Amino acid sequence: MTDEASLTLFQQQEANRRRTTLLVVGFVLFFAWLGFGGDFIYWLATAHEPPAARHTVWWFGMAATALGVLLAWYAYSTGPEKVLWATGAEEVTDPATDQQRQLVNVVEEMAIAAGVPRPRIWIVSDPDPNAFATGLDPRHAHVAVTQGLLDLCSRDELQAVIAHELGHVKNLDVRLMTTLAALVGAVLLMRDGATRIFFSPGSGRIGGSGGGGGRGGRKNLGPLVAVLLVVWIVSWILAPIISQLLALAVSRKREYLADAMGAQFTRNPLALASALQKIESADAPTTHIKQGAAHLCIADPLGRRLTSHEGFLADLLATHPPMAKRITILRGMGYAALKKEGGSAA
Amino acid sequence: MSSWLLLILLAAVALWLVGAYNGLVSLKNQTLNAFKQIDVQLKRRHDLIPNLVNAVKGAMDFERSTLEAVIQARNQAVQVNASGPGGVKRISQAENALSSALQRLLVVVEQYPQLKATSNVGQLQEELTSTENRIAFARQLYNDTATQYNTRQQQFPTSLVAGLARAQPADLWEITDQGERAVPQVDLSLKPKA
Numbered sequence: 001m002t003d004e005a006s007l008t009l010f011q012q013q014e015a016n017r018r019r020t021t022l023l024v025v026g027f028v029l030f031f032a033w034l035g036f037g038g039d040f041i042y043w044l045a046t047a048h049e050p051p052a053a054r055h056t057v058w059w060f061g062m063a064a065t066a067l068g069v070l071l072a073w074y075a076y077s078t079g080p081e082k083v084l085w086a087t088g089a090e091e092v093t094d095p096a097t098d099q100q101r102q103l104v105n106v107v108e109e110m111a112i113a114a115g116v117p118r119p120r121i122w123i124v125s126d127p128d129p130n131a132f133a134t135g136l137d138p139r140h141a142h143v144a145v146t147q148g149l150l151d152l153c154s155r156d157e158l159q160a161v162i163a164h165e166l167g168h169v170k171n172l173d174v175r176l177m178t179t180l181a182a183l184v185g186a187v188l189l190m191r192d193g194a195t196r197i198f199f200s201p202g203s204g205r206i207g208g209s210g211g212g213g214g215r216g217g218r219k220n221l222g223p224l225v226a227v228l229l230v231v232w233i234v235s236w237i238l239a240p241i242i243s244q245l246l247a248l249a250v251s252r253k254r255e256y257l258a259d260a261m262g263a264q265f266t267r268n269p270l271a272l273a274s275a276l277q278k279i280e281s282a283d284a285p286t287t288h289i290k291q292g293a294a295h296l297c298i299a300d301p302l303g304r305r306l307t308s309h310e311g312f313l314a315d316l317l318a319t320h321p322p323m324a325k326r327i328t329i330l331r332g333m334g335y336a337a338l339k340k341e342g343g344s345a346a
Numbered sequence: 347m348s349s350w351l352l353l354i355l356l357a358a359v360a361l362w363l364v365g366a367y368n369g370l371v372s373l374k375n376q377t378l379n380a381f382k383q384i385d386v387q388l389k390r391r392h393d394l395i396p397n398l399v400n401a402v403k404g405a406m407d408f409e410r411s412t413l414e415a416v417i418q419a420r421n422q423a424v425q426v427n428a429s430g431p432g433g434v435k436r437i438s439q440a441e442n443a444l445s446s447a448l449q450r451l452l453v454v455v456e457q458y459p460q461l462k463a464t465s466n467v468g469q470l471q472e473e474l475t476s477t478e479n480r481i482a483f484a485r486q487l488y489n490d491t492a493t494q495y496n497t498r499q500q501q502f503p504t505s506l507v508a509g510l511a512r513a514q515p516a517d518l519w520e521i522t523d524q525g526e527r528a529v530p531q532v533d534l535s536l537k538p539k540a
Contacts, residue, residue, distance in 0.1 A: 098468065105476035112383060113483035115376075115491075155475070267486070 009171060012257075016172035020179050023246075024076060027183050028068040035064020041228050075182030080134045080142055083181050083296065087132075087289050089122035089144045099150050106159050107143060113265040114166040119143045128286040129153065129279045132296040133165035134178045141169045146286060152278050160262055160272035164298055167261030173254050177296050180246060252321050255298075259326055263333055270334035273327045280323040299323065366504045370511040373495040377516050380488040381434075384519070387480045388423070388441060394477055395420045395448075398470050402455070409454050416451055419444040434517040441481070448474060485519045492516035 035058075042055040075082075095101040104121060111118040119135065122144035129149040135141035143165045145158075153161065168174050263269035279299045286301035294301055300320040399413050423440040427433070455471055498504055499513040 098472065101469070102472055102476075105472065105479075109476060109479045109483055112387065112480050113487060115380065115383075115487050159479075265483075 012171040016176045020172075020176045023176065023179055023183065024072045027072050028065065031068025031071070032061060032065040035067075036061030037228070037231075038064075041225055044225050044228070071186045072183065075186050076136075076179055079178040079182035080136065080140070082185065083132075083134045083178055083293050084122060084142060084144065086185075086293060087124050087144065089124045092121045092123055102155060103145065103150060103158065106155065107162055110159060110162045110166050110265055113163065114170050114261075116141070116166060116170055119166070119169060123147060123150070124286075124288050126286050126288040127151075128301070129282050129299075130286045130289065130301050131161050131165055131298045132289070132293065133168045133174050134181075134296060135169065135174045136178065137172065137175060138169050141174060143169070146288070148282065148286075149279070152282065153275055154271075156266075156268060156271040157275035157278065160266055160268060160275050161298060163265040164258045164262035164272060166265065167258035168254070170261065171257070173258065174296075177254075181293050181296060184246075255321050255326065256329065259330060260333075263330060267337070268334075269330040269337070273330035273334060276323055276327050276330070280327075363507060366507045367511050370495075370499060370504065370507060370513050373491070373498055374511070374513060377488070377491045377495045380484070380491040381516075384481065384484040384488055387477070387484045388437075391444070391477045391481060392420060392424050394473060398474065401466050401470055409451075412447075412451050412454050416444070416447045419447040434519060438519050445478065445481075448478065489518050492518055 038060040039055065039058040042060070046053055046055045092100050092104060095104045100123070107121050108118050116138040119133070119141035122142055124144055124146045126146040127148040129146055129152045131143070131145040131149055133141060133143050143162060145161070149158070149161065168177070259272060262272055266272070276299070286297070289297060289301035395416060399417060403413065423444045426436050426440045452471065452474055455467060495513070496515045499508040499515070
């Protein structure tokens with residue numbers, strides 16, 4: 001199918017661990033770039049001031065790096081909680097209704113099939129069918145389903161959806177995707193803060209001093225400072241977009257793989273196909289799940305049109321592969337198994 | 347120069363040996379663990395059955411033979427001697443008998459809609475379905491893991507290390523009962539991976 005799917009489980013887990021580390025390191029480096037870049041521009045701008053007014057200590061850089069480390073650590077360690085909190089999920093500790101009891105049973109069954117500890121179970125009170133998994137490792141994993149999924153799906157279909165989610169848990173997709181969600185959240189928060197700083201009256205002063213503050217080398221330094229400043233500001237503006245694009249790139253191929261793992265756990269690909277069909281035909285967006293956690297879900301909660309298409313633009317901007325293609329692949333698996341069955345019985 | 351090459355070669359072989367050995371040991375333990383998981387689920391089923399039978403006894407006086415078959419099969423399954431050679435086979439035979447007895451009970455419950463209407467029996471049905479699923483999935487995991495383990499120890503060149511790691515082919519959990527083979531869901535889940 002994809003090159004990702006041909007890897008063994010162990011390689012899959014390794015790749016996800018490595019990507020998570022890269023993501024966190026990249027995040028911190030980006031903050032360092034923003035901070036030290038600011039320092040450098042400030043230093044260039046004040047290079048010809050009297051020594052007392054020169055910017056020599058790299059305060060911005062140190063502060064930004066420290067902030068980056070702190071944010072990354074905070075995002076990493078509280079990611080699962082934050083994701084669950086953001087969707088308003090409620091944990092099922094003591095199943096009250098038959099429906100909840102069935103959910104708990106199904107999750108326990110699939111945990112056995114997947115060979116992972118039973119994850120904690122959450123319900124999001126949203127009428128649109130959807131589900132997601134989060135957590136940093138299989139021992140501390142969470143699976144959440146919407147009320148709509150419980151109402152709409154049969155036992156087999158529910159089982160298939162849970163199996164898909166446990167596929168994400170088992171190959172450590174959850175670690176990468178949860179960390180990403182938490183970091184995207186942090187970046188979005190930073191953007192709002194930064195917007196406030198940049199568009200306040202004080203912001204003009206850095207550029208102003210760069211243009212007018214120099215003495216002898218002003219002719220050479222002026223354009224350089226301007227260019228650097230532009231690059232620096234652009235990277236501030238681009239940060240949220242880049243983080244969004246990362247979230248997109250990370251999630252699409254994973255859905256095929258988790259579908260395949262889910263089918264392996266249940267040995268019933270047709271159930272997942274029909275569950276996806278039901279999820280797809282209930283096309284209202286899942287209002288409780290916001291953009292930041294979209295890539296964690298089994299189906300695009302925002303109901304974006306792009307998801308149903310293939311091609312360059314969809315590859316660039318959709319978090320999920322086209323549902324029709326996923327269903328076709330699963331049906332193919334299911335019919336192949338049935339055919340084998342028929343052949344061996346005859 | 348050539349001595350360096352030799353050294354590198356030796357180091358590579360040693361690394362591979364360690365990797366292959368550890369891989370086999372880890373698979374062996376996974377197989378054992380998967381087997382224990384079946385045990386856990388079987389025990390759960392054995393503990394559950396008396397309660398379930400008690401819950402429906404009053405409502406199902408007319409199906410006394412079905413209930414008695416379940417209880418008898420359960421008692422036989424509890425007493426199976428699991429140790430020694432062929433332990434897996436003996437357990438699987440007893441458990442398969444119990445499975446088909448339970449299967450018949452479920453069919454009977456299905457035939458009487460007024461029975462299903464009582465919440466007690468509805469819950470019983472859900473619990474029974476779940477228990478049967480758990481056992482099926484535990485066996486599936488065991489068979490998958492054992493197959494992986496068996497394949498690994500038979501494949502060249504890992505087969506060279508198999509003796510060193512005391513690797514022996516693990517028994518797969520097979521279906522012995524022809525009647526059960528007819529139930530498509532079970533048949534599908536128990537088929538050893540090709």
